[in-house]
Amino acid sequence: MGYVLNRRVSFSLLTVIIVMFSSCKADSKCEFKAIFNFGDSNSDTGGFWAAFPAQSGPWGMTYFKKPVGRASDGRLIIDFLAESLGMPFLSPYLQSIGSDFRHGANFATLASTVLLPNTSLFVSGISPFSLAIQLNQMKQFKVRVDEFHSSDLPGLHILPPSNIFGKSLYTFYIGQNDFTSNLASIGVDGVKQYLPQVIGQISGTIKEIYGIGGQTFLVLNLAPVGCYPAILTGYTHSNSDLDKFGCLIPVNKAVEYYNSLLKKTLSETRTELKNATIIYLDTHKTLLDLFQHPLSYGMKHGIKACCGYGGRPYNFDQKLFCGTTKVIGNSSVTAKACRDPQNYVSWDGIHATEAANHRILTAILNGSISYPPFALNHICPSV
Template identity: 25%
Template sequence: MAIPYCKILQLCLGLSLIFHNFSLANPFIVDDHRQGHQNNNNLSTKLIRLTSPLFVFGDSLFDPGNNNYIDTNPNFWSNFLPYGETHFEIATGRFSNGRIIPDFIAKYANLPLIPPYFQSGYKQFSYGVNFASGGAGALVETHQGKVSCYRWQDVKDHLLFLRLDIDAVSRTILITSIICYFSIFNISSHVIIIRSLQAISLKEQMMYFKDVEKQLRKRIGDRETQELLSNAVYMFDIGVNDLSEPDPMYRNFTSQDYIDIIVANFTDVLKEVYKAGGRKFVLLNLLPLDCTPCARAQNNAEKLAELVNQFNEALSREFKKLEKQLNGFLYSEFDFFTAVNDRIQNPSRYGFKEVRNACCGSGIYRGNYSCGGKRDGECDYELCDNPQDYFFFDCHHPSEKAYEQIAELMWNGPPSMVGQYNLKSLFEIQSRELAL
């Protein structure tokens, strides 16, 4: 089967871009001296040991710019203004007007800004890394791209034509305009599977974490890697996209059965991190999706509210089970739902003037996801004058001010909001105190 020329061209251009990006500075990542984070480009040869690195998994609430590197549709991009303009003054790929929760947690933990996994040249991982991807779900099927099969020889010939390092390509799962599973092609029939990508699912993020683990073991040895991974804090936010846009294959499932599948997939990833040495976990339950400007505009708030309640209850039960099953498993279960709901019900108490409308968007409540004018052909949008007055920046995502308040509560919050530990406590716990 001959590979279509247009597909080969797309593949080659994409691979050229990814190799180009690995050799140049990433245009979407800024050296954030304004918040006291140090640029760590001088760490090219020496691993700097930290007490607790931070590894981040999740969706658009945590994505620092990983989606900049994939040719997804504009609904899963935020690398255009006015995103980022309040703090960074450029669009970094964060779905807000400035910093997001992992940025603030890193600041409180005295860590540098945790970069996206695909940041050019960042291969140290001593501070941790962020795998989150806008649009991601716990289920692989959530926002999954199309799959095609091609002959490996056809692909290889075109890589040779471009003078790309085939051995390097074939050893790596590359994300670009398409995703290439070189590691699972069938040698006997020379078949390669190529899948177009919309978002990097949680299980795919886990694959990249395993690659980080392998790189660390190769560079610093098993003992040092084990200590680094056991000291690290692992932060997760997932489930919104699974609930709000379920894949059609699940249409005949009851809501509870579907939620159980989501939670089971998430649990599998947690156990994989635990198996690698992780012991300190942070999870946000889901915010009240029925209160977002998008849900208000679409008038589907009641259904979303029921699903979110079911999901949060199931997730809480599962974490309690894991605590009993996994020796040394420590966790912070942040009540994101209550924190957001409290601010929506009592905005003035927290310094907000507007909690029903988004700062950026169009239509009623500015509930059309049109911020920036680059999504689904919607060029028109409105932008508020003072984002700090708004809880929501666009119709899905909070503003930098809201994120900062949430992060502060995660860091120093009481047991009623964070469960077993707040993040400050988790970061202070050393591996020698943990059961490994």
């Protein structure tokens, strides 16, 4: 199904955030020392491109003014979150040059899935860095940090203290590729059959991190991918499948099923982990409202991509994704970026613009999309 479904680059899922705030009381200063992130392209700060260097413009044009490994025109939600907590942007775990892990690490990579990529559920084209691999990287990172401090080895200047892991925020923004990678081949009903496995794996990962000292977790839920230009142009449908906003009804209903199950599972996990506070972030709510009512947020375009080719209504071509050039007919054409990405919700038909990411971050900070109720800017006065 084109770039999103064949290359498995979705605006990643899951996106659930679990926050365990056992050490943060409402009347105390909540100081997170680090962030450890698990995810896909929605929160990848350069891991994929560190492993497979190839990114070119117009990526990063809004904030960085150059490609920096983000699947956006600028900052991602995880970038804004780090800034809000007074931290630098997270260094990708896979980046060997220039990384600084004193404030955490980012294990996310573009096209990553929750389930193992070699399972029969998936075909080739997705990232080898599934959630299980990212968890193993996290465990190894902790082991190495402990070893370096116990032996006073060189390199401590870019590593966190060994007691940081219980004072960190663990964020999860993954699952979208599990959802979108098979839509074209097995349809919505087929995808729904294995979504409980996806959610179970996320819950299991949280439990493992809790077992090695994790105290705070944030989990973002799945975005309304039925509003994404890449899905709208790649998933076979009729006009009756579209709602009044132009989004795919059956796809978004399946997303709602996933998010409902995710919320329920996290509630059960919260009960099981007595000393943990688990927060489910309904980023879907904000993003759907952005797609449906962009004007209410000072934007102009919902389901139209800023960077792409094809014009109205989606400006997206499955064979010509953002920044690439191809001969179509007798002409060489390029999928170019618009001049005003701040007016778009969708950057490239697959991922959000910096403007959209910033609006989601605002909702995260004020607690309007968290369950149970949780306002980061109230619990952490430094925010």
